[in-house]
Amino acid sequence: MNQPDYQLSRNAFGRLVLVAKNHQVYEGVVPIRAFPVTASDESIALVSAQGHELAWIENLNDLPEEFCALIRAELISREFMPEIKRIDKVSSFITPSTWWVRTDRGDTAFVLKGEEDIRRLPPTGLLITDSYGIHFLIRDRLLLDRHSCKLLDRFL
Amino acid sequence: MQQNSYPLQHETMLTFPPVWASQVTAYLTSEEIVLAWLEVDLNTRLHFSSGIVVVTNRRLLAKMAEEECWQDWSYQQGLKLSCRDHAGVGNLELFDTQARLAQWCYTLGKNAGVHHLIAEFTQQLHFRLTGETPIQRIPVKCPKCAAVLSSAQETCPVCNQDAHIPPSTWTLFRLWRFARPYRWRLLTGFLLMLGGTAATLVPPYLTMPLMDNVLIPYQNGKPIDVDLVTIYLSGLLAAALLAWILGWSRTYLLAKVSERIGADLRTTTYEHLVKLSQEYFGGKRTGDLMARIGAETDRINLFISLHLLDFATDVIMMSMTAIILVSINPWLALVTLLPLPIIAWLIHLVRDRLRTGFEKVDRVWAEVNNVLADTIPGIRVVKAFAQEDREVARFRAANQRNLEINDRVNRVWALFTPTVTLLTEVGLLVVWIFGIWQVSQDQISVGVLTAFLAYIGRFYLRLDSMSRIVSVTQKAAAGTKRIFDILDHVSSVPEPVKLVTLPAMTGRIELRNVGFRYGTRSVTRDVSLVIEPGEMIGLVGHSGSGKSTLINLICRFYDVTEGAILVDGVDIRSLPIAEYRKHIGLVLQEPFLFFGTIAENIAYGKPNATRKEIIAAARAAYAHEFILRLPYGYDSLVGERGQALSGGERQRISIARALLIDPRILILDEATSSVDTKTEKEIQEALDNLVQGRTTIAIAHRLSTLREANRLVVLDGGKVVEVGNHTELMARQGYYHHLYLSQSRNVDTEDHLAELDSAVRVRGDRV
Numbered sequence: 050m051n052q053p054d055y056q057l058s059r060n061a062f063g064r065l066v067l068v069a070k071n072h073q074v075y076e077g078v079v080p081i082r083a084f085p086v087t088a089s090d091e092s093i094a095l096v097s098a099q100g101h102e103l104a105w106i107e108n109l110n111d112l113p114e115e116f117c118a119l120i121r122a123e124l125i126s127r128e129f130m131p132e133i134k135r136i137d138k139v140s141s142f143i144t145p146s147t148w149w150v151r152t153d154r155g156d157t158a159f160v161l162k163g164e165e166d167i168r169r170l171p172p173t174g175l176l177i178t179d180s181y182g183i184h185f186l187i188r189d190r191l192l193l194d195r196h197s198c199k200l201l202d203r204f205l
Numbered sequence: 206m207q208q209n210s211y212p213l214q215h216e217t218m219l220t221f222p223p224v225w226a227s228q229v230t231a232y233l234t235s236e237e238i239v240l241a242w243l244e245v246d247l248n249t250r251l252h253f254s255s256g257i258v259v260v261t262n263r264r265l266l267a268k269m270a271e272e273e274c275w276q277d278w279s280y281q282q283g284l285k286l287s288c289r290d291h292a293g294v295g296n297l298e299l300f301d302t303q304a305r306l307a308q309w310c311y312t313l314g315k316n317a318g319v320h321h322l323i324a325e326f327t328q329q330l331h332f333r334l335t336g337e338t339p340i341q342r343i344p345v346k347c348p349k350c351a352a353v354l355s356s357a358q359e360t361c362p363v364c365n366q367d368a369h370i371p372p373s374t375w376t377l378f379r380l381w382r383f384a385r386p387y388r389w390r391l392l393t394g395f396l397l398m399l400g401g402t403a404a405t406l407v408p409p410y411l412t413m414p415l416m417d418n419v420l421i422p423y424q425n426g427k428p429i430d431v432d433l434v435t436i437y438l439s440g441l442l443a444a445a446l447l448a449w450i451l452g453w454s455r456t457y458l459l460a461k462v463s464e465r466i467g468a469d470l471r472t473t474t475y476e477h478l479v480k481l482s483q484e485y486f487g488g489k490r491t492g493d494l495m496a497r498i499g500a501e502t503d504r505i506n507l508f509i510s511l512h513l514l515d516f517a518t519d520v521i522m523m524s525m526t527a528i529i530l531v532s533i534n535p536w537l538a539l540v541t542l543l544p545l546p547i548i549a550w551l552i553h554l555v556r557d558r559l560r561t562g563f564e565k566v567d568r569v570w571a572e573v574n575n576v577l578a579d580t581i582p583g584i585r586v587v588k589a590f591a592q593e594d595r596e597v598a599r600f601r602a603a604n605q606r607n608l609e610i611n612d613r614v615n616r617v618w619a620l621f622t623p624t625v626t627l628l629t630e631v632g633l634l635v636v637w638i639f640g641i642w643q644v645s646q647d648q649i650s651v652g653v654l655t656a657f658l659a660y661i662g663r664f665y666l667r668l669d670s671m672s673r674i675v676s677v678t679q680k681a682a683a684g685t686k687r688i689f690d691i692l693d694h695v696s697s698v699p700e701p702v703k704l705v706t707l708p709a710m711t712g713r714i715e716l717r718n719v720g721f722r723y724g725t726r727s728v729t730r731d732v733s734l735v736i737e738p739g740e741m742i743g744l745v746g747h748s749g750s751g752k753s754t755l756i757n758l759i760c761r762f763y764d765v766t767e768g769a770i771l772v773d774g775v776d777i778r779s780l781p782i783a784e785y786r787k788h789i790g791l792v793l794q795e796p797f798l799f800f801g802t803i804a805e806n807i808a809y810g811k812p813n814a815t816r817k818e819i820i821a822a823a824r825a826a827y828a829h830e831f832i833l834r835l836p837y838g839y840d841s842l843v844g845e846r847g848q849a850l851s852g853g854e855r856q857r858i859s860i861a862r863a864l865l866i867d868p869r870i871l872i873l874d875e876a877t878s879s880v881d882t883k884t885e886k887e888i889q890e891a892l893d894n895l896v897q898g899r900t901t902i903a904i905a906h907r908l909s910t911l912r913e914a915n916r917l918v919v920l921d922g923g924k925v926v927e928v929g930n931h932t933e934l935m936a937r938q939g940y941y942h943h944l945y946l947s948q949s950r951n952v953d954t955e956d957h958l959a960e961l962d963s964a965v966r967v968r969g970d971r972v
């Protein structure tokens with residue numbers, strides 16, 4: 050575990066603050082995953098509010114505990130890609146269609162506008178974009194239960 | 206709906222979400238009035254949940270479903286409510302001067318309500334602190350969701366997005382719209398078919414007397430009655446001839462109608478497609494759309510014109526046969542019709558599986574098309590990186606999937622048809638057995654049995670073809686669904702309900718707090734700008750700062766998400782789209798030429814332009830000389846997408862194209878980025894004359910290009926950061942100064958630097 054050459058903290062306004070080696074202070078720093086879908090704990094950039102990269106994290110687990118916790122907390126409150134665990138019901142097999150799903154972030158319903166909003170991720174993943182542009186992820190559609198598989202199959 | 210600073214309690218509460226209504230009212234103090242609220246659907250850890258944030262005339266209230274009690278903050282100095290969003294999640298935060306007091310998260314569906322909430326909160330806060338009565342606004346509210354609408358909007362964007370009504374399952378019947386114009390011809394075809402069918406039913410009927418009155422008496426020793434035979438046989442011949450004529454005219458007529466329906470369907474779909482907004486095309490694959498308009502319309506028109514009628518005749522023929530059979534001998538008829546219910550049950554069994562199968566086949570077919578549409582235009586990249594093999598592999602994979610799915614459908618299908626055949630064979634056997642038994646019991650004559658067998662042959666044949674229609678119907682249903690996917694899509698830049706026409710446009714453009722997002726990605730934020738008629742504006746900013754997006758909005762390729770764009774004081778959403786765009790001459794960042802000659806391409810926006818006009822436009826765009834150097838001058842072909850021309854040449858042609866329509870508003874998006882500096886200067890000089898009296902918006906990364914601009918608008922991150930002319934902006938030492946310096950530092954030739962310097966001086970003189 051190597052100590053990074055910058056300091057990270059959270060201020061009272063809930064923003065991450067990064068103090069660089071040259072004592073420059075950046076407020077409102079955001080962590081951004083370079084590959085949110087394919088490699089979530091690797092390759093994370095700390096980006097300033099202006100959109101410039103300040104630091105690069107090869108792997109989150111290499112960081113000191115408290116940095117890691119700060120970044121994870123920030124990622125949790127920023128990144129929103131619910132992972133579908135089960136498809137309960139779909140309103141119709143013709144789009145637009147409303148899907149009732151269970152995700153790792155609770156149960157919800159969304160509207161699928163067209164079949165082209167289902168994107169295949171190699172090898173067996175799917176990324177579903179709802180009518181508001183929110184992405185729902187299915188990591189491995191072969192691991193879904195039979196009922197969900199059957200519903201899903203009608204759209205593929 | 207007029208609203209005072211203190212709206213009536215019931216008015217706001219009317220639309221209040223019912224689940225929260227009782228809880229809120231219980232918590233309110235007397236004389237406390239709810240002014241605005243926001244239902245949030247995420248908790249701070251971004252799990253789905255529910256909660257509500259309420260602004261009253263006393264304080265801000267909030268509660269999440271999982272929390273026990275309400276949180277509240279009274280109005281006090283330093284409070285600030287603000288929102289931001291990222292990747293589809295909105296964040297509403299409450300700050301005081303020291304810290305963040307609270308935050309709420311919501312999905313973007315709730316976004317419109319947030320701004321209303323913040324506006325009400327800020328106004329109340331202001332009122333509480335200063336005692337000044339709030340500026341009386343008259344917000345137009347959406348009757349359904351109470352979101353504030355900008356005045357000119359007819360429909361609420363929030364509610365509208367929820368209006369995803371799935372089309373009816375009975376899509377096939379919707380095809381009637383296309384068959385309707387040909388209904389008389391279709392009816393004639395149908396009658397001809399009916400006649401033909403009836404004619405084919407005559408011969409088996411005649412076998413009965415032939416058998417009983419001629420052949421069997423002859424076997425029993427009677428001589429053949431030649432006259433009778435002649436009558437019967439000529440009856441047979443006549444029936445055959447009639448069937449031939451009717452069948453021929455029917456086929457011809459229906460084939461004709463079928464082609465016309467197909468053409469109509471294709472044209473209508475295409476017509477609808479090209480009128481859809483750019484957003485639609487952003488999400489679609491070319492190959493998929495091509496497959497839909499090409500192959501699927503074809504299948505549908507075959508279905509309407511041939512199979513549907515075939516099916517109708519089959520049904521009629523079968524009922525006719527059944528009636529004849531029953532009239533001859535009810536018992537034998539009953540046995541004959543035995544396989545029918547079994548077949549019906551079978552059809553029911555496979556129908557659903559076939560339809561979903563065919564839908565899949567269609568999709569996979571579109572996928573194969575997609576690979577083609579992807580790689581053929583990009584063939585240079587494929588070759589440059591020597592990836593031919595990989596593209597072949599991709600195509601093979603798509604084809605393989607096509608095969609797999611077809612195999613699966615065919616398995617069901619392959620089993621189905623022979624099963625029907627088997628059933629009919631068994632049926633035939635049963636009829637033989639039962640018939641022979643009846644003949645032996647002297648219940649029927651041999652003639653009756655022969656006639657029966659002859660009828661049954663046809664009957665079962667029809668049954669077979671009817672079972673085939675199951676597949677055709679399901680295929681057509683799948684195709685219809687995909688066609689209506691296009692036809693049902695409402696453009697996201699709809700034609701206004703109430704049209705306002707601008708007879709003459711002066712070209713004054715006003716952007717009022719314009720905000721825009723591509724999906725969840727907010728690209729333009731709160732841009733306000735007034736461009737006077739005849740003014741030339743330069744848009745500058747880093748790559749990706751939203752310059753082209755702003756132009757997309759002004760051209761109404763997309764509709765703004767917030768705010769409004771007004772031309773001559775009229776919201777562009779209330780102008781007829783085509784009419785409005787006629788006033789705009791647009792040169793795109795990526796010039797696109799169509800297959801055809803140079804003259805045709807220049808005259809694209811005004812097909813009836815004279816040669817003189819074309820040449821004048823080409824001269825103005827400094828394209829004239831290079832065009833003359835081409836072997837066929839203005840009649841040279843440009844190749845597909847203008848391949849035969851260089852990048853700079855393409856740009857000059859597209860400038861000529863924009864100039865030819867003599868627009869009030871000229872938009873140049875990096876119009877001269879691909880030409881050398883000398884040519885650029887020449888074009889620039891030509892443009893300088895042309896932009897006189899036109900409202901011009903020019904984008905350029907080479908800042909020297911914009912030296913003629915009256916004002917420069919500097920964009921960063923989708924926001925206007927600076928406005929002013931070059932000298933002012935340089936003096937301000939701000940963003941533009943930075944941009945300018947970094948650019949001149951990059952230029953390595955002394956020559957160019959000097960040129961820039963002189964440009965500065967020129968500008969300095971003008972100001």
Ligand SMILES: Nc1ncnc2c1ncn2[C@@H]1O[C@H](COP(=O)(O)OP(=O)(O)OP(=O)(O)O)[C@@H](O)[C@H]1O
Binds near residue numbers: 728746
């Ligand atoms: N169709 C689209 N869908 C999603 N995002 C888009 C789309 N078009 C543009 N963007 C994004 O919007 C932002 C602004 O793009 P825009 O084309 O307006 O930039 P620009 O200022 O014209 O840049 P450049 O100078 O490179 O042409 C970019 O970050 C881009 O990624």
Ligand SMILES: [Mg+2]
Binds near residue numbers: 752874
């Ligand atoms: Mg651009």
